[in-house]
Amino acid sequence: MKSTEAITYTSIAVIVISLFFIGTELTGFATGNGTGLVNVTISTSAEINFTTALLDFGVGAVTPGEIAILNSEGTNTSWSGNATTGELVLENIGNTNLTLQLVTDKSPDDFIGGTTPTFQAKVANQSGNTGACTGTNIFSSYANINTTIQSACGTFFGYEAALDEIIIDFSMNISDDAQGAKTVTITAVGTY
Amino acid sequence: MEPKKKMTILIVIALILAITAITLTSINSREVSTTGQDSSLSPTGAVIGISIEPSQVEDKLADNSPQ
Numbered sequence: 001m002k003s004t005e006a007i008t009y010t011s012i013a014v015i016v017i018s019l020f021f022i023g024t025e026l027t028g029f030a031t032g033n034g035t036g037l038v039n040v041t042i043s044t045s046a047e048i049n050f051t052t053a054l055l056d057f058g059v060g061a062v063t064p065g066e067i068a069i070l071n072s073e074g075t076n077t078s079w080s081g082n083a084t085t086g087e088l089v090l091e092n093i094g095n096t097n098l099t100l101q102l103v104t105d106k107s108p109d110d111f112i113g114g115t116t117p118t119f120q121a122k123v124a125n126q127s128g129n130t131g132a133c134t135g136t137n138i139f140s141s142y143a144n145i146n147t148t149i150q151s152a153c154g155t156f157f158g159y160e161a162a163l164d165e166i167i168i169d170f171s172m173n174i175s176d177d178a179q180g181a182k183t184v185t186i187t188a189v190g191t192y
Numbered sequence: 193m194e195p196k197k198k199m200t201i202l203i204v205i206a207l208i209l210a211i212t213a214i215t216l217t218s219i220n221s222r223e224v225s226t227t228g229q230d231s232s233l234s235p236t237g238a239v240i241g242i243s244i245e246p247s248q249v250e251d252k253l254a255d256n257s258p259q
Binding site: 007008011012014022048050052054056059063070090112170172176177178182184190 | 196199202203206207209231240242244245247
């Protein structure tokens with residue numbers, strides 16, 4: 001076979017194959033009954049916000065020889081200060097469900113100090129927001145919270161108005177050798 | 193028309209069609225992702241505070257001192 005013939009046949013083969021592929025991509029020209037297409041893109045807006053971002057247990061002293069037990073639901077055993085009632089309130093203010101994790105910036109030793117301190121959190125749905133937090137919740141009852149990030153709403157933390165708020169209570173044990181002004185930051189991490 | 197000229201035209205047509213086919217195929221072959229990539233939000237924080245005063249130490253010396 002001459003080289004020119006080979007090139008010719010190859011070209012024809014390329015044309016045939018190309019036409020085949022073009023034919024599968026082009027689907028014809030529609031006439032009549034025209035339809036319009038409205039393209040709406042709804043962007044995901046994911047955001048969470050502590051609507052109550054400060055919880056102050058006030059001032060007090062531990063009864064000598066005792067371990068004070070405080071929580072934000074009014075317990076103040078062996079503590080000279082007032083009972084604390086309150087909690088942090090976290091709201092999903094975006095338009096998408098999230099998963100939620102919590103972490104602190106200090107260990108109980110760094111936050112409270114003294115002998116064998118404990119610091120615990122409890123996550124629950126805000127009143128009237130049943131179903132706001134679903135899935136794995138390490139903090140379904142008081143559980144240690146520390147610098148290791150842990151799951152609070154493992155399946156989702158809802159965004160719809162009726163289920164977008166959770167409350168976080170805290171409990172701590174303080175020995176009588178701890179003292180000073182103490183603060184710890186609670187960080188909520190949402191993932192979508 | 194000369195055979196050489198015919199062959200050139202044929203090659204040009206083949207090349208144009210091949211490029212067109214490749215372009216159309218590649219345009220339509222883009223997959224649309226139907227699963228969202230996990231993204232973390234900027235973390236939001238809150239503060240817990242407490243002020244612990246020194247415990248009152250029992251004055252045992254005073255308790256044991258003779259009256």
